Amino acid sequence: MNHATQGQKIFNVFNIILLTAIALCMFLPFVNVLAQSFSSSLAVTTGRVTFFPVEFTFTNYLYVFSDASIWRSFAVTIYITVLGTLINLAATASLAYPVSRQEFVGRKYVVMLVLITMVFSAPLIPNFILIKELGMMNSLWSLMIPGAISAFNFFVMRSFFMQIPSELIDASRIDGCGELRILWNIVLPLSKPVMASLGIFYAVGHWNTFQSALYYINKPSLWPLQVKLRQMITTDDISIDPSASQFSDLAHSSPEGIKMAVIIVATIPIIMIYPFLQRHFVKGLMLGSVKS
Amino acid sequence: MAKSLTAQDTRTLRPEERSIFSYMWKYKTLYILALPGVLYFILFKYVPLFGSVIAFQDYNIFKGMWDSEWVGLEHFRTMFEHYDFMRILGNTLLIGLYDTLLAFPAPIILALLLNELRLIFYKRVLQTVVYMPHFLSWVVVSGVAVGILSPSTGVVNTFLGWFGIDPIYFLGEESYIRSILITSGIWRDSGYGTIIYLAALAGINPDLYEAAEVDGAGRWKQTLSITLPALLPTIMILFLLHIGKFMDFGFERVIVFLNPLNTENGEILDTYIYKAGLLQQQYSYTTAMGLFKSVVGLMLVYIGNLISKKTTGESLY
Numbered sequence: 001m002n003h004a005t006q007g008q009k010i011f012n013v014f015n016i017i018l019l020t021a022i023a024l025c026m027f028l029p030f031v032n033v034l035a036q037s038f039s040s041s042l043a044v045t046t047g048r049v050t051f052f053p054v055e056f057t058f059t060n061y062l063y064v065f066s067d068a069s070i071w072r073s074f075a076v077t078i079y080i081t082v083l084g085t086l087i088n089l090a091a092t093a094s095l096a097y098p099v100s101r102q103e104f105v106g107r108k109y110v111v112m113l114v115l116i117t118m119v120f121s122a123p124l125i126p127n128f129i130l131i132k133e134l135g136m137m138n139s140l141w142s143l144m145i146p147g148a149i150s151a152f153n154f155f156v157m158r159s160f161f162m163q164i165p166s167e168l169i170d171a172s173r174i175d176g177c178g179e180l181r182i183l184w185n186i187v188l189p190l191s192k193p194v195m196a197s198l199g200i201f202y203a204v205g206h207w208n209t210f211q212s213a214l215y216y217i218n219k220p221s222l223w224p225l226q227v228k229l230r231q232m233i234t235t236d237d238i239s240i241d242p243s244a245s246q247f248s249d250l251a252h253s254s255p256e257g258i259k260m261a262v263i264i265v266a267t268i269p270i271i272m273i274y275p276f277l278q279r280h281f282v283k284g285l286m287l288g289s290v291k292s
Numbered sequence: 293m294a295k296s297l298t299a300q301d302t303r304t305l306r307p308e309e310r311s312i313f314s315y316m317w318k319y320k321t322l323y324i325l326a327l328p329g330v331l332y333f334i335l336f337k338y339v340p341l342f343g344s345v346i347a348f349q350d351y352n353i354f355k356g357m358w359d360s361e362w363v364g365l366e367h368f369r370t371m372f373e374h375y376d377f378m379r380i381l382g383n384t385l386l387i388g389l390y391d392t393l394l395a396f397p398a399p400i401i402l403a404l405l406l407n408e409l410r411l412i413f414y415k416r417v418l419q420t421v422v423y424m425p426h427f428l429s430w431v432v433v434s435g436v437a438v439g440i441l442s443p444s445t446g447v448v449n450t451f452l453g454w455f456g457i458d459p460i461y462f463l464g465e466e467s468y469i470r471s472i473l474i475t476s477g478i479w480r481d482s483g484y485g486t487i488i489y490l491a492a493l494a495g496i497n498p499d500l501y502e503a504a505e506v507d508g509a510g511r512w513k514q515t516l517s518i519t520l521p522a523l524l525p526t527i528m529i530l531f532l533l534h535i536g537k538f539m540d541f542g543f544e545r546v547i548v549f550l551n552p553l554n555t556e557n558g559e560i561l562d563t564y565i566y567k568a569g570l571l572q573q574q575y576s577y578t579t580a581m582g583l584f585k586s587v588v589g590l591m592l593v594y595i596g597n598l599i600s601k602k603t604t605g606e607s608l609y
Contacts, residue, residue, distance in 0.1 A: 005510070007510065008510070008511055011408075011511065012408075012410065015405055015408055015409060016409065016411070016414070018405065019405055019406065019409060019418055020418075022402065022422065023418045023421040023422055025479070026421055026422050026424065026425055026479060026483060027421050027424075029436050029437075029439075029440050029447075029479075030436065032436075032439065032440055032447045033435075033436050033439050033440075036439060036445070044445050045444065045445060046445075047444060047445045047446070047449070047450050049445070049447070050447050050450065051447075091328065091329060091332065092329075094325045094326070094328065094329060095325075095326055095328075095329025095330070095332075097322075097325065098322035098323065098325050098326040099326060101319075101322060103319045103322065104319065104322050104323075104326070105312060105315065105316055110326065110329075110330060113330065113333055113334075114333060117333060117337040117338075119590070120341060120586065120590075121337070121341070121586070122337070122340030122341040122343065122344055122582075123340075123344055123347075123565070123578070123579050123581075123582020123583060123585070123586065124562075124565055124566065124569060124570070124578070124579075124582055125346070125565075125569045125570075125575045125578055125579040125582065126339075126340035126341070126343030126344050126346065126579060127340045128569075128570060129340075129343060129346075129353075129575070130335075130336070130339055130340050130343065145336075146336050148332055148336075149329060149332055149333070154329075178321065179319065179321035179322060179325075180321055180325075183325075204427055207429075208428075208429035208430075208431075208432075210429060210430065210431050210544055210548075211543055211544050214547075214566075215566075215570060226429050226431045226432075227431075229431050229432070229435065230431045230434075230548060233431070233434065233435050233438055234551070256439065256442070256445050259435060259438075259439065260435075260439055262435075263432055263435040263436065263439070266429070266431075266432055267428060267432055270427050270428065271424075274424065274427065277427065278420060278423065
C-alpha cells in the first residue's frame with residue numbers, strides 16, 4: 001500500500017468518486033421526497049423542488065395528521081408490529097429451543113418438516129381458502145398468525161440455542177430446575193442477541209406488511225399504513241376537503257406533497273431504529289449463513 | 293405408556309432397558325413446547341400444500357374440496373392455450389432473466405469496490421447509506437419512484453429538461469416498466485446484498501495478497517487470481533438460491549408499480565394470479581398456474597445444482 005503505483009492512485013481516486021456517486025444515488029431520491037413534503041403546493045406542481053424545500057411549509061404534514069384514516073392505519077400498523085413480533089418470538093423460540101436439545105428425540109423429523117416448507121410452498125389460492133375457512137378474513141390475526149414462524153429464522157435461532165453448552169443445562173437440571181425454568185431463566189437471558197436481531201427483522205416485516213393485508217383485509221378501517229399509503233399513491237384525487245379539518249391553509253397543500261409526507265411518516269420509524277438494526281443484522285445474517 | 297416413571301426411576305434403568313417412551317416422558321415439557329410450532333407448520337404450510345389439488349378440480353367454494361368435480365389437467369391445458377398466459381409467462385421469464393443478468397452481479401461488484409476502499413471510516417459511512425434502502429417497504433420504494441419519475445413534478449424529468457429533453461412519463465409507458473422494476477430492485481437491495489460478500493472477502497488470508505505483491509501482481513491481477521476465486525463458492529451458492537427464485541420475482545415489488553398503462557409488459561404470474569384468482573375468483577385455474585410456477589422453479593434449482601456440481605463442485609445439497 002505504501003508503494004502505490006500511479007495506476008493504483010488513479011484507481012483509488014476513481015473508486016472513491018464512483019462509490020460516492022452510487023451512495024448519492026441511493027440517498028438523493030429520499031432527500032427529494034423529503035424536500036417535496038416540505039414544499040408548497042405551487043413549488044411542487046411546477047416541478048421546482050430538487051433537494052431543498054421550496055417555499056417551506058408544514059401544510060402537507062398538517063393534512064396528513066388531520067386525516068383520521070391515516071391515524072387509524074398508523075395505529076393498526078403499530079398494533080400488528082408490537083403484538084405480531086411478540087407472537088413471532090414466542091412461537092419461534094418455543095419450537096427452536098426443544099429442537100436444539102439433544103434430549104429431544106425426533107428433532108430430525110421436525111427439522112425436515114420445516115425444511116420442506118422452504119422448498120415447496122403452496123400457491124396463493126389454497127392459502128387464501130385456508131385463511132377464509134379459519135374465519136380470519138378481515139381480522140388482524142390474519143396478518144400475525146399465518147407468518148408466526150419464519151423457517152429461516154427458526155434455523156437461525158436453533159443454531160444459536162445449539163451453541164449454549166449442554167453442561168450448563170444439565171447442571172441446572174441437577175439443581176432441580178424444571179425445563180421451563182431453564183428456558184426462562186438460563187437460555188433466554190443468554191439469547192438476548194439473537195432475540196434482538198430476529199425481533200427487529202420480524203418487526204420491520206410487520207411494519208412493511210402489504211401483501212397479506214392486500215389479500216386478507218378488505219375493510220379500509222383495518223388497513224395497515226402500507227396499504228393506505230399505496231392507495232394514496234395510486235388514487236390521484238386525494239380530496240382536499242377544508243371542512244374536514246380546522247386548518248384554513250390546506251388549499252396550499254398538493255396531492256404530490258401529501259403523498260411524500262405520508263411516505264416520510266411511514267418511513268421515520270424504520271430510520272429511527274436503523275442504528276440498532278444495523279448493529280444486529282450483519283450478525284444475524286452471518287449466523288444464518290454459517291449454518292447452511 | 294409412561295405410567296408414572298419419575299426421573300429417579302429412569303436414571304436407575306440401564307440405557308438398553310429404558311424404553312423410548314419413558315425417556316420422552318422425562319422431557320415431556322420439551323414436546324409440549326414444540327407441539328404448537330409443529331401444528332403451526334402442518335396447518336399453515338402443509339394443509340395449503342395439499343389444498344393445491346384444487347388445481348385438478350373445478351373448485352366450487354360452496355361444495356368445498358371434497359365434493360368439487362375432478363377435471364384432471366383441464367386447467368393446465370386452458371392455461372397453455374391462452375394468449376394472455378403465454379404473454380405473462382414471457383414477461384415473468386424476461387424479467388427474471390434481466391434480474392439475473394443485472395441485479396445478481398450488482399452486489400458482487402459493489403462489494404469488490406467497497407473492499408478496495410482503504411479509507412475505513414468513509415467505507416463505514418458508505419455501507420450505512422447503501423444498506424438503508426433495503427429496509428424500506430416496496431410501497432415506499434414505489435412511492436419514491438413515482439415521486440422522482442413523475443412527468444410534471446419529478447426531479448428526473450427536471451434534470452432531463454436541463455438537457456432539453458421533453459418530460460417522459462416513465463410509469464405510463466409499457467416500454468420502461470421492466471427497466472424500472474430491475475433498477476428499483478438494484479436500488480433497494482444491492483447494498484444489502486454486499487454484506488455476505490464483504491464477509492467472505494474479510495475471510496481471505498492477507499498473506500496471499502502480500503505474496504502476490506512480492507511477486508509483482510498489481511491490484512487488478514490480485515483481484516483476478518485471489519479475490520474472485522475466493523468469492524466463487526459464495527457466488528455459486530447465492531446464484532443457485534437466486535435461480536430457485538427465478539419465477540418468484542416477487543408479488544409486492546411488481547404490483548406496486550403496475551398500472552393499466554404498463555401492465556402489458558409488466559404483468560408477471562404472481563400479479564396475474566392475484567388479479568384473476570382473488571379478485572375474479574378463478575380459484576382452480578390460478579392454482580394450476582401457481583403449481584406450474586413452483587414446478588418450473590424446482591426444476592431450475594435441480595438443473596442449476598447439477599450444472600454447478602459438475603463444473604465448480606459447489607452445490608446446495
